[in-house]
Amino acid sequence: MNIQQLEYLLAVDQHRHFARAAEACHVTQPTLSxxxxxxxxxxxxxxxxxxxxxxxxTDAGESLIIQARQILLEVKRFEEIASTANNYIGGELRAGVIPTIAPYLLPLFIQSFVDKYPDVKLKISELITEQILLKLDKGELDVGILVPPENDKTIKEIHLYNEAFVVYTPREFEKEYLIAEDIDVNELLLLEEGHCFRSQIMKFCELRKQITNKVEYTSGSLETLRYLADKHLGITILPELATLHLTDEQLKNVKQFAEPKPVRKISLVTKRDFVKKRLVEVLSEEIKVNLPEKSKEVKEKLIVF
Structure with missing residues (x-):
């Protein structure tokens, strides 16, 4: 028995297919089999x-795979201790990022991180929260960048920043700062089910009553919702980082909420027995350094989701 064989077991368990497992392990199928x-x-x-x-x-296989995962975790922990002692920052870091964060946050720090830590291979997957948490459980991801779930004692989080919600619509309002009641829920454009940002907006706007709009549109993309709002087809709510790349004309459609402002807490999340601690620390530092100044501000009057 050797470590490589245990890695092959986990690959087959993950892909449930010998050919795909072999491809993921960069070996031929006959070799892996x-x-x-x-x-x-x-x-x-x-x-x-x-x-x-x-x-x-098989039933016995399930127990063996669980143990194999634990053994490989301890092997990685062993390697991590040695790397830390040698002040070496390198290796592979597999990160999952939710879609409402990925396109806006990643461009802010990826290049500087790669330049600063050339020995780190950063593998990033864009996934919804449920998928990230599942892959963290199975050891298929090392870290997630997301809104951390409440009361999950199996995870450890490093807080990155609080991100405000903003209203996006060409429609004019009589007041400068809005509250939830100012938004007609029958005009609201939402992300599809499964996105935590959708749940946060529904909670904030208290969408308990029956929506009676003639066209109900949901999307997996915030950019699609923003485009529809540009065409006067509804109102949407965006996370603040999504406004960084907007043109001056588009920025006129951004309306701020009154205090206490709704925000979402963005964190790095790992499992509590995670071993690549130094890699996660430098990732956290690099993200924080490259955040816009507005995101670094400490605000007292907030509603945190």
Missing amino acids: MMVQKLEEELGLKVFDRSRQPVCP
Whole structure:
């Protein structure tokens, strides 16, 4: 039995397909299959039921895979201790970022991070919160950049910044600062189900009553919602970083909320037994350094989601 065989087990469990697992491990399928088979022969039992499609673990295999994941975690912890002692910052960091953060935050720090830490391979996936948390649980991601879930004692978070909500619409209002009641819910354009930003907006606007608008449009993209608002087809709410790239003309459509302003808390999230602590620390530092000054301001009157 060796570490490589355990890595192959986890790859097959993740992809539920020997060919795709081999591709992910950068080996041929016969090589991976042979290594898994040798391990099974050594153990005297089958880890995977190959008669089913997709391939799935046997009952005994489920327990072995859980233990293999723990063993590999300890191996990584061993390597991390050595890297820290040598003041070395390198290796692979797999990050998941939610779609309402990714296009606005990533361009702010990616290049400077790569320039500063050339030995770090940063692998980024754009995923919704539920998917990020699941992949953190399974060890398929190292860190998530998201709005942290409440009361989850299995995770550890590093707070990055609070991001204000803003209203986006060409429509004119009589007052400069808006409150939730100023927004007609029948004109509100929302993200589709699964996005935490949608849930936060619905909570803030108290969307409990029946919506009676003739056209109900939901999207997976904030940019689509903003474009529809530009065409006077509704009102949308954006996170503040989404306004950084707007033209002067588009900025006229941005309306601020009155205090206490609604904001969302953005954090780096890892599992509590995570080992690449130094990599996460430097990632956090680089993000914070490159945030707009407005995002670094400490505001007292806030409604945090």
